[in-house]
Amino acid sequence: MQAVRANHWFILAGLVTGAACGAVAHRVVERVPEWQPKLDAINNSLLNPIGQIFLRLLFLVVVPLVFASLAAGVARLGDPGRLGRVAGRALVLFALTSTTATMIGLFAMNIFQPGAGFDPLIRAELLESFGAEAVRIEQSGSLGGDGGLNVVMRVVDVALPRNILGAIVQMQMLPLIAFSLLLGIALGFQPSERRLRAVEFLDIIGDAMVFIVSLAMRLAPIAVFCLIFVVIARFGGALLWKLALYMMVVLACYLIVILLLYPLLLTVLARRNPWHTLRACIPVMVTAFSTSSSNATLPTTMQFSQRELGIRREVSGFVLPLGATINMNGTALFEGCAVLFIAQVFGINLPIADQILVLVLCVISSVGVAGVPGGSLPLLMVVMAQVGVPPTGLAIVLGVDRLLDMGRTVVNVMGDVVAAVCVEESLRRSDEASATPA
Numbered sequence: 488m489q490a491v492r493a494n495h496w497f498i499l500a501g502l503v504t505g506a507a508c509g510a511v512a513h514r515v516v517e518r519v520p521e522w523q524p525k526l527d528a529i530n531n532s533l534l535n536p537i538g539q540i541f542l543r544l545l546f547l548v549v550v551p552l553v554f555a556s557l558a559a560g561v562a563r564l565g566d567p568g569r570l571g572r573v574a575g576r577a578l579v580l581f582a583l584t585s586t587t588a589t590m591i592g593l594f595a596m597n598i599f600q601p602g603a604g605f606d607p608l609i610r611a612e613l614l615e616s617f618g619a620e621a622v623r624i625e626q627s628g629s630l631g632g633d634g635g636l637n638v639v640m641r642v643v644d645v646a647l648p649r650n651i652l653g654a655i656v657q658m659q660m661l662p663l664i665a666f667s668l669l670l671g672i673a674l675g676f677q678p679s680e681r682r683l684r685a686v687e688f689l690d691i692i693g694d695a696m697v698f699i700v701s702l703a704m705r706l707a708p709i710a711v712f713c714l715i716f717v718v719i720a721r722f723g724g725a726l727l728w729k730l731a732l733y734m735m736v737v738l739a740c741y742l743i744v745i746l747l748l749y750p751l752l753l754t755v756l757a758r759r760n761p762w763h764t765l766r767a768c769i770p771v772m773v774t775a776f777s778t779s780s781s782n783a784t785l786p787t788t789m790q791f792s793q794r795e796l797g798i799r800r801e802v803s804g805f806v807l808p809l810g811a812t813i814n815m816n817g818t819a820l821f822e823g824c825a826v827l828f829i830a831q832v833f834g835i836n837l838p839i840a841d842q843i844l845v846l847v848l849c850v851i852s853s854v855g856v857a858g859v860p861g862g863s864l865p866l867l868m869v870v871m872a873q874v875g876v877p878p879t880g881l882a883i884v885l886g887v888d889r890l891l892d893m894g895r896t897v898v899n900v901m902g903d904v905v906a907a908v909c910v911e912e913s914l915r916r917s918d919e920a921s922a923t924p925a
């Protein structure tokens with residue numbers, strides 16, 4: 488445990504020094520452009536591969552870990568009533584936090600209006616530079632074809648494919664979740680002895696995956712340094728400056744969610760010390776920040792929630808994989824902000840009724856977002872199209888999206904942890920109440 492704690496600080500140090508060195512490298516090649524190929528070579532042949540090894544080790548275990556922990560989690564819950572209680576509480580919390588987070592974002596965008604009076608020259612320049620990339624995202628999100636812009640149908644399509652193995656091969660998480668849930672429920676109907684044997688087998692698989700994660704986490708300080716360095720060295724300070732107000736508003740909203748909304752829920756619903764919980768999750772947050780991927784962070788989230796926060800496997804095994812896939816508070820918040828910002832830049836006025844539609848669409852579409860870097864962008868374009876904001880306007884914010892993606896992934900992942908802690912505590916209380924003789 489001590490080693491895990493000490494690793495916190497090394498990972499954080501990797502993050503900070505990686506960002507600082509990346510910023511210095513960016514400045515240097517700005518002044519001496521001939522050094523750009525050298526920087527590219529270092530990034531491509533050394534730093535990026537190290538970062539990728541870490542990422543792959545995490546990604547590698549995601550499918551078996553989600554499958555084993557979710558199926559075992561559901562099967563362990565056993566009786567459908569208990570499963571219903573855990574699932575019901577988790578889903579209510581997911582909906583509550585996603586909606587509140589999105590409302591915070593929409594409110595801030597209306598107050599600060601970062602897109603109002605945006606310089607038309609800069610707008611044209613950004614559309615020119617990132618327009619092609621926006622079109623590629625639109626196409627990669629397979630929005631074309633019949634009714635491709637229908638959010639609900641897209642979510643159904645993604646959640647229930649015809650071929651589960653095909654979906655798993657493409658690492659689609661929603662079908663994997665649906666299948667694991669069904670398997671867990673089916674195991675719950677088996678005679679107790681067989682059910683427990685299956686649970687034990689699934690637990691062994693889960694434990695082995697977590698072991699691989701702990702190996703990967705040893706590499707984390709160096710890998711995090713490399714991942715952040717590569718991203719920051721690529722950034723243009725000028726671009727950040729042009730979109731500074733937009734970024735500041737979105738980042739401030741992330742902070743409000745992490746430092747106000749989550750602590751409030753932890754205090755009121757879980758009656759836990761929120762700062763202790765947040766502090767224990769530093770490695771989880773750093774992993775989310777540096778990988779920009781809820782999926783890649785999931786193994787770390789599971790490991791820390793069980794070991795550091797004392798969340799039982801029946802809860803963490805159910806709430807965390809489900810949350811990593813469908814509970815995207817930061818993504819919903821970000822989508823709302825981006826739609827409003829781009830509308831403001833184009834001088835499109837979205838009245839309150841349209842903004843309520845934006846809120847609903849952002850919350851629903853975030854359920855279908857893949858927990859990978861930039862996973863929300865195709866669905867963001869869908870939401871934009873539904874409220875009459877040109878989807879290719881995404882090009883305006885694309886250049887700075889990676890930074891915002893890092894932040895929203897932290898909000899997403901911490902939302903899952905907070906939900907798991909709240910469900911754990913409420914389940915524990917109802918267990919104690921039912922164990923106490925009247």
Ligand code: ASP
Pocket residue numbers: 779780781782815817818856857858859860861862863864892895896899
């Ligand atoms: N990168 C985010 C995540 O993995 C998804 C997104 O909003 O793009 O949670």
